[in-house]
Amino acid sequence: MGSKLSEFDKLLDNILNQKPEFTREDILDRVRQKKEKIGPGYLTDQGALFLIAEDLEITLTQTLKAEVGLKDLSIGAKDVSVKSRVLNISPAKQFSRKDGSPFLLRTMTIYDNDSTVSVKLWDEKANLPGIEKLKPGDLIKIIKAYVKSDLNGSPTINVGSGSEIDKTDQESEIRSIEALTIDSSEIKENQNDLVVSGKIDGGISTLEFTNRRGEPGKALRMRLKGEDNAVTRVVLWGKDESLLPKVVSQDAKIMLLGVRTKTGNQGLEIHGNDATMVKIDGGKEAEPVIVRIATINRNEKERTSA
Known part of the structure; x- marks a missing residue:
């Protein structure tokens, strides 16, 4: 009695039936290439087969x-x-x-x-x-x-x-959100979907910019101090002062939910988008400062005018 085919084998046989000019080794080699391109741990073997099927214009x-x-x-x-x-x-x-x-x-x-x-x-x-x-x-x-x-x-x-x-x-x-949270001093390069906490270092500014498509946009900019007192630059694209409390402490504790890290001109930075959620505790009064920006290209150095 033959062994039961795995889901991967069934999908692989489906591809070979639709594309008989390929061998099993050909498809397995493409699976390895897809996983290497996406990065280890981010794509399963079955997921790679679906991407290969798209490349070959067949349906699984x-x-x-x-x-x-x-x-x-x-x-x-x-x-x-x-x-x-x-x-x-x-x-x-x-x-x-x-x-x-x-x-x-x-x-x-x-x-x-x-x-x-x-x-x-x-x-x-x-x-x-x-x-x-x-x-x-x-x-x-x-x-x-x-x-x-x-x-x-x-x-x-x-x-x-x-x-x-x-x-x-x-x-x-x-695990809970609290168990998922890391201090800003613990971040590393190229991390995604992070929950990061720290203390606000200084004020919070709102940037107004025009993107490459000529559309207006806003972003919040601040600095976050970790437990080691190191300061990290934060930019939350698509956010503005409307999400902030009326009064924000200069040393308030803040939690950023759904951010990523990237290396900028000033070292490792934290970036968020319109889905990023922000929790701020109270403290000493400090109104947010609004800074107007002539234009920002997110892939180039920021050019600002007060």
């Missing part, structure tokens, strides 16, 4: 009805259910399709004990009842979602018309 389907861990998500999977905690959530935004028709999109980052994953909520799901009441650390279950690839080849959960998101108060072994 996979259905996962059982609840899975975030690290086990495969690109192309359907009817996926996951249990996780909320890391951050963005406002809903309206965009236009190529034909001019509008659509709504809200993004969210979720995590479990092994991984973090981006979630996209489309159209009416972007405004699900109670979605704006979700807080970092809330335990949720996403039901009957589907998984696609983002621009970097990583799995992204998509919540469409047949999907649901339920908040649950059940006990869970998934």
Whole structure:
């Protein structure tokens, strides 16, 4: 009696049936190349097969009805259910399709004990009842979602018309936001989906800029002091003073949820986006300072005018 084929083998056989000019070794070599390109730990073998199928312009389907861990998500999977905690959530935004028709999109980052994953909520799901009441650390279950690839080849959960998101108060072994948080002195290069805490060093300024598409934008800029008293520059793109308390202490404790690190002109920096969430404790009064910026190209050195 032959052994049962794994899901990977089934998908590989599916590719070979549709593309008989390739050998099994050819596809396995492409799997290795995809994983090396994306980076170790970021792409599973099955996920690599779905990317290869896209390159070869063929279709693979996979259905996962059982609840899975975030690290086990495969690109192309359907009817996926996951249990996780909320890391951050963005406002809903309206965009236009190529034909001019509008659509709504809200993004969210979720995590479990092994991984973090981006979630996209489309159209009416972007405004699900109670979605704006979700807080970092809330335990949720996403039901009957589907998984696609983002621009970097990583799995992204998509919540469409047949999907649901339920908040649950059940006990869970998934660690809390507090357990996920690191001090700003602990950050390293090229980290993503971080929760970082520290103390505000000085004031907070709001930048107003024009991007390369000629669109106006805003960003919050501050410095964060860690437990070792080292100071790190912080830029939160797409944020403005409206998210701040009316009074902000110069040495207030702050938590940034959903940020990444990158190396800038002044060393290692912390960057966020419109989905980044900010928690600030009180303290000595210091009003935020607004600084107007003539133009900023995020890939070039900032050029400012007061």
